[in-house]
Amino acid sequence: MRSAWAPLSGDFKPGIQLSGTLSITIHDANLFNDRELAGKMDPFLKLQCEGHYRESKVKIGGGKHPDWDEVLEPIEVENIMQAPLSIAVFDNEVIMKHDLVGEVNLKAAIIANVHKEWFQIYF
Numbered sequence: 645m646r647s648a649w650a651p652l653s654g655d656f657k658p659g660i661q662l663s664g665t666l667s668i669t670i671h672d673a674n675l676f677n678d679r680e681l682a683g684k685m686d687p688f689l690k691l692q693c694e695g696h697y698r699e700s701k702v703k704i705g706g707g708k709h710p711d712w713d714e715v716l717e718p719i720e721v722e723n724i725m726q727a728p729l730s731i732a733v734f735d736n737e738v739i740m741k742h743d744l745v746g747e748v749n750l751k752a753a754i755i756a757n758v759h760k761e762w763f764q765i766y767f
Contacts, residue, residue, distance in 0.1 A: 662724040666693065666752060670700050672711040679735040679743035684708075686736040687745060693719050693729045693752055702736040727752040 670689055679685055684707035689700040696719045703710035721727050732747035748764065 662753075663722050664720075664724070666719045666721050666724070668698070668716045668719070670712045670714050670716065672709070672713070673733060675708040675710075675733060675745055677745050678708055679745055680707075685710075685745070687733055688736055690732045690734065691716065691730065694721055694727050696720070721752060725751070725753045729755070 668691065673687065675685070675687065684705045686702050686704050687706050687710045688702040689712075691698045691700075698716040698719065700712055700714050700716065703712055728749065729752040730747065730749050733745040734742040735745055736742055
C-alpha cells in the first residue's frame with residue numbers, strides 16, 4: 645500500500661510532543677491477499693489515529709491493484725510521536741461482513757513526513 649502524507653502542521657511542544665493536523669492522501673496498493681471468490685475485490689481502507697476514524701471510498705473492481713488517489717479528511721493529532729496509527733484494507737461486501745485483506749499498526753510519527761512510500765500490510 646502506498647500513501648503520501650503531507651507534513652504535519654502545528655505546534656512543537658517541550659518533551660518532543662508535536663501536535664497538529666495530519667493530512668493523508670491514499671494513492672494505490674499492491675495487494676497479495678485476494679479475498680474475492682469470484683470477480684475482482686472492491687477494496688477500501690479504514691484508518692484510525694488517536695480515536696479518529698477515516699475511510700476511503702470503495703474502489704469498485706479495484707482488485708489487487710486499486711488506485712484511489714484520494715485525500716482523506718485531516719486528523720487533529722495530540723502527540724505525533726506517540727500516536728498509534730492503524731491502517732486496514734477491506735474487501736467491500738454488500739450482504740455479508742467486509743473481508744479483511746490486511747492491516748498494519750505503527751506510530752504516526754513514522755509516516756508524518758513521508759511522501760509516496762510503500763507500507764507492508766499483513767493478514
